[in-house]
Amino acid sequence: MYENDPVHATQSVGKTQAKRVRTPDNAAQTKRDESIMDTNSSSIVSKRSVEKLYHTGEPEYFRYFVKKFQRRSPLINRGYWLRMRAIDHVVRTFLNKQSGKRKVVVNLGCGYDPLPFQYLGKHSLLCQDVTFVDVDYSLLMLKKLHIIASNPPLSDLLQGWRELSSQSGVLGRADHYLAVGCNLCDVDELDKILQSELNAEDCSVLFIAEVSIAYMDRAASDTVLRWAAGYDDGIYVNPRVC
Numbered sequence: 001m002y003e004n005d006p007v008h009a010t011q012s013v014g015k016t017q018a019k020r021v022r023t024p025d026n027a028a029q030t031k032r033d034e035s036i037m038d039t040n041s042s043s044i045v046s047k048r049s050v051e052k053l054y055h056t057g058e059p060e061y062f063r064y065f066v067k068k069f070q071r072r073s074p075l076i077n078r079g080y081w082l083r084m085r086a087i088d089h090v091v092r093t094f095l096n097k098q099s100g101k102r103k104v105v106v107n108l109g110c111g112y113d114p115l116p117f118q119y120l121g122k123h124s125l126l127c128q129d130v131t132f133v134d135v136d137y138s139l140l141m142l143k144k145l146h147i148i149a150s151n152p153p154l155s156d157l158l159q160g161w162r163e164l165s166s167q168s169g170v171l172g173r174a175d176h177y178l179a180v181g182c183n184l185c186d187v188d189e190l191d192k193i194l195q196s197e198l199n200a201e202d203c204s205v206l207f208i209a210e211v212s213i214a215y216m217d218r219a220a221s222d223t224v225l226r227w228a229a230g231y232d233d234g235i236y237v238n239p240r241v242c
């Protein structure tokens with residue numbers, strides 16, 4: 001499970017497990033994972049640009065994840081506006097649908113996207129029986145949780161929040177939120193977490209993969225798609241559009 005995990009690649013993970021040796025292979029993999037995580041830095045800046053320019057007067061959630069505002073070009077802004085609008089449409093339609101079951105929205109490769117906060121903050125009535133699950137590499141998720149904890153407008157939205165001391169797997173949970181650090185190549189681990197934390201098989205589950213599995217090789221992304229499609233509400237994949 002720790003094969004591609006930059007946190008564990010360089011740390012001892014317990015008395016019974018040997019310290020990982022930094023071989024050329026796993027060093028190269030760690031470098032690849034880090035550059036994949038880095039793609040989030042560009043996405044979040046672009047989304048913040050859209051938030052500031054196109055959503056004036058609405059509560060802002062992207063701002064906490066971007067140190068310095070950068071105005072993107074009109075073409076990038078329009079592309080991201082469309083991308084954000086598409087995700088919002090899919091999530092909102094899912095939440096509005098009567099299912100009689102608990103709903104789970106799993107954001108695969110969520111990066112710093114504040115989707116759970118947007119819904120909990122702006123559409124709390126829609127979120128009564130909903131859990132939002134953020135999944136990304138552990139290293140990125142730990143940074144995201146640090147930003148959340150440092151900004152009360154975000155952390156105040158997480159009722160019953162408990163951050164765990166783990167470095168991977170379930171990193172924290174709240175009444176309507178679960179933070180998971182997991183490499184998407186390890187679908188078995190992710191499935192185990194969703195089952196044990198949420199009994200996901202008894203829920204309506206929507207998976208979102210917004211420009212995330214695009215960075216995985218074909219066999220690995222096929223595995224994710226096949227797995228997610230086994231849940232009853234399936235998966236919305238946003239390919240790389242901009």
Ligand SMILES: C[S@@+](CC[C@H](N)C(=O)[O-])C[C@H]1O[C@@H](n2cnc3c(N)ncnc32)[C@H](O)[C@@H]1O
Pocket residue numbers: 036037038039040043044047108109110111112113135136137140182183184185209210211212213215216
């Ligand atoms: C371009 S960013 C998009 C972030 C977010 N979905 C958005 O649209 O704002 C791609 C994200 O997918 C994550 N990702 C890609 N491959 C992954 C993998 N194998 N395991 C976990 N996360 C992955 C990256 O860490 C990164 O946060």
